[in-house]
Amino acid sequence: MKYILMMNTMRAGHGVPEWVKKDLQTHIAFMMGLNKELRESGELISAEGLSFPDQAKLVRAGKNGAPITDGVFPESKEFLAGYWIVDVDSAERAYTIAAKASAAPGPGGAPLNMPIEVRPIMSGPPPEML
Amino acid sequence: MTPWDMTSEHLLRGLAPQVLGAVARRFRDFSSAEDAVQEAMIAAFTQWPQEGVPENPRGWLIQVASRRMTDHMRSEIARRERETAVAAETENVASLLEIEADMDPDDTLILLFMCCHPALSPSSAIALTLRAVGGLTTAEIANAFLVPEATMAQRISRAKQTIKTSGVPFRLPPRHERTGRLPAVLHVLYLIFSEGYTSSIGSHLQRFDLACEAIRLTRNAKTLLPDNPEVAGLLALMLLTDARRAARTGPHEELIPLDKQDRRLWDRSEISEGIELLTAALSKGSVGLYQLQAAIAAVHDEAESVEDTDWPQILALYELLKRVAPSPIVTLNLAIAAAMVHGPAKGLELLRALDRDPRIAGHYRLDAVRAHFFEKMGDHDAAIKHYRIAAARTTSIPERNYLMTQAARLAGD
Numbered sequence: 001m002k003y004i005l006m007m008n009t010m011r012a013g014h015g016v017p018e019w020v021k022k023d024l025q026t027h028i029a030f031m032m033g034l035n036k037e038l039r040e041s042g043e044l045i046s047a048e049g050l051s052f053p054d055q056a057k058l059v060r061a062g063k064n065g066a067p068i069t070d071g072v073f074p075e076s077k078e079f080l081a082g083y084w085i086v087d088v089d090s091a092e093r094a095y096t097i098a099a100k101a102s103a104a105p106g107p108g109g110a111p112l113n114m115p116i117e118v119r120p121i122m123s124g125p126p127p128e129m130l
Numbered sequence: 131m132t133p134w135d136m137t138s139e140h141l142l143r144g145l146a147p148q149v150l151g152a153v154a155r156r157f158r159d160f161s162s163a164e165d166a167v168q169e170a171m172i173a174a175f176t177q178w179p180q181e182g183v184p185e186n187p188r189g190w191l192i193q194v195a196s197r198r199m200t201d202h203m204r205s206e207i208a209r210r211e212r213e214t215a216v217a218a219e220t221e222n223v224a225s226l227l228e229i230e231a232d233m234d235p236d237d238t239l240i241l242l243f244m245c246c247h248p249a250l251s252p253s254s255a256i257a258l259t260l261r262a263v264g265g266l267t268t269a270e271i272a273n274a275f276l277v278p279e280a281t282m283a284q285r286i287s288r289a290k291q292t293i294k295t296s297g298v299p300f301r302l303p304p305r306h307e308r309t310g311r312l313p314a315v316l317h318v319l320y321l322i323f324s325e326g327y328t329s330s331i332g333s334h335l336q337r338f339d340l341a342c343e344a345i346r347l348t349r350n351a352k353t354l355l356p357d358n359p360e361v362a363g364l365l366a367l368m369l370l371t372d373a374r375r376a377a378r379t380g381p382h383e384e385l386i387p388l389d390k391q392d393r394r395l396w397d398r399s400e401i402s403e404g405i406e407l408l409t410a411a412l413s414k415g416s417v418g419l420y421q422l423q424a425a426i427a428a429v430h431d432e433a434e435s436v437e438d439t440d441w442p443q444i445l446a447l448y449e450l451l452k453r454v455a456p457s458p459i460v461t462l463n464l465a466i467a468a469a470m471v472h473g474p475a476k477g478l479e480l481l482r483a484l485d486r487d488p489r490i491a492g493h494y495r496l497d498a499v500r501a502h503f504f505e506k507m508g509d510h511d512a513a514i515k516h517y518r519i520a521a522a523r524t525t526s527i528p529e530r531n532y533l534m535t536q537a538a539r540l541a542g543d
Contacts, residue, residue, distance in 0.1 A: 040284060042284040042285025044281055046278075087275070120525040124526055
C-alpha cells in the first residue's frame with residue numbers, strides 16, 4: 001500500500017530559515033538519515049524537497065488556455081516543504097514514519113513536531129469487488 | 131541450440147529455482163547464490179532470444195551462476211586477506227557435473243517454503259518468491275508493483291537477511307510442519323494473484339502480468355503437492371476468477387461488477403479446468419478456505435445470468451466459509467448472498483453486526499453494500515448517501531468512479 005507523507009511548514013516567512021549552523025547541519029543530517037533508512041528498508045518510492053515558497057507561482061488557464069501566473073497569496077500560512085512516497089505493509093507503518101519525520105530536530109535540537117499529512121495513494125480495485 | 135520461442139521463457143523461469151537449489155546447496159550460501167542465479171537469468175534473457183536456447187539450458191545457467199559465485203568468493207577471500215592477512219582458503223570450484231548431481235527434485239518446493247516463511251513480511255515474501263522461485267528479474271518485479279528497481283532490490287536483500295538471521299534452514303520442512311506452513315505459502319501465492327488481478331485495470335496495462343505468474347507458480351506447487359486439496363483449491367480459485375478478466379472492464383477501462391458483466395466474454399476453458407480441479411479436490415474430503423472460495427466462484431461462473439445464479443447454494447457456501455475461516459469480509463459477502471435469497475432487509479440486518487466490528491466498521495465496502503441494499507428496497511436517498519460515503523472512503527480510483535456513478539445515476543440530472 002502506497003502513502004504520501006506531506007510535510008507542511010508553518011513558517012510565516014517565505015525564505016531560508018535563519019537557524020544557527022549547527023542546528024541546520026543536525027536537521028539536514030537527520031533528513032538524509034531518514035531517507036537512507038527508508039531506502040534500505042525497501043519502502044521508499046521517492047522523496048523530494050520543494051523549493052522555498054517564494055519560488056512558487058499560482059497558475060491558472062486564461063484565454064486560449066494560456067498560463068496566467070501569480071505570486072503566492074501572502075495570507076498562506078502553511079506551505080508544502082517536501083514529501084515522501086512510501087510503499088508499506090500497513091497504515092500504522094506509514095504513521096510511524098510520519099511521526100519520525102515530524103520530530104526532525106529544529107533550533108537547539110528540539111523536535112519540530114511538524115504536521116505531516118498522510119494520505120493513501122489510490123490504487124486498483126480490491127480483487128473481492130471484481 | 132534451439133530457437134527462442136513462446137515456450138522458452140516458461141522453460142527458463144521453471145529452471146530458475148532448480149538451478150538456485152543446486153547452487154545454494156553446493157556453495158552453502160543461499161543469499162549469494164540467489165544473486166548469482168539472478169545474474170545468470172539476466173544473462174539468459176539477454177542472450178538466448180538472440181543466440182538460441184542452449185542444448186543443456188540448465189547446465190548453462192548453473193555454469194554462469196557458479197562462475198559468478200566463484201568470482202564472488204574470490205573477491206571475498208581477497209577482501210579478508212587484505213583485512214586480516216590470513217592464508218588463502220582453498221578454492222571451492224566445483225565441476226558442473228558435481229553441481230548438477232546435487233540437484234534435488236524438491237528444490238522448487240524447498241524454495242517456496244523458504245521464501246514464504248512466516249518470519250517475512252508479506253511484501254518481502256512476495257518479492258523474494260517472485261525472484262527466487264518465479265525467476266523474474268528485479269526490474270520486472272519492480273515494474274509490476276510500480277516501485278523503483280533499487281527499492282525492490284533492497285526489499286529482496288532485506289528479505290534474505292531476515293531468512294539468514296532467523297536461521298531458516300535450506301531444506302524441506304519436516305512432514306508434520308509442512309501442513310502448518312502451507313497456509314503461509316498459499317497466502318503469498320494468493321496475494322501475488324490479487325495484486326496482478328487488481329493492477330491489470332486502468333493505466334497499468336504495461337505491467338508484468340502477475341496474475342498469470344501466480345497461476346504458473348500455483349500450477350507448479352500443485353504438481354509438487356498433488357494430494358493437497360487446498361493447493362488445488364487455490365489454483366481453481368485463481369482460474370475461476372481469472373476467467374472473468376475480459377468482462378470486468380468496459381471500453382473506457384471502467385469497472386463492470388459481476389452482475390453487469392457480459393458472460394459470453396468469460397473464458398470457458400479456464401472455467402472448465404477450474405471446475406475439474408475443484409471437483410477432484412472436494413472429493414478428497416478435507417474442505418478448506420480456498421476450495422470454498424473456488425466453489426463460490428464456480429457457482430457464479432456456471433450461471434447464465436445473475437438471476438440464474440444458485441444463490442441459496444452460495445449462501446450455504448458462505449455459511450461454511452464463515453465456520454472455516456471467519457472474517458468480516460466473509461460476513462459481508464454472506465450478507466450479500468442472504469439479501470439475494472431472503473431480500474435486502476435481511477442483508478441490512480446482517481450488516482448491523484459488522485458496525486460493531488472494529489476490523490471493518492467505517493470500511494467503504496460496508497457502505498457500498500449497504501447502498502446497494504437500500505437501492506433494492508427503493509430508498510434512493512439512503513442509497514445515494516451510502517454510495518457517496520463509500521466513494522469518499524475507497525482507495526481505488528476505478529471503484530471510486532464506479533461508486534460516484536451509482537450515486538449520480540440515482541440522484542438523476
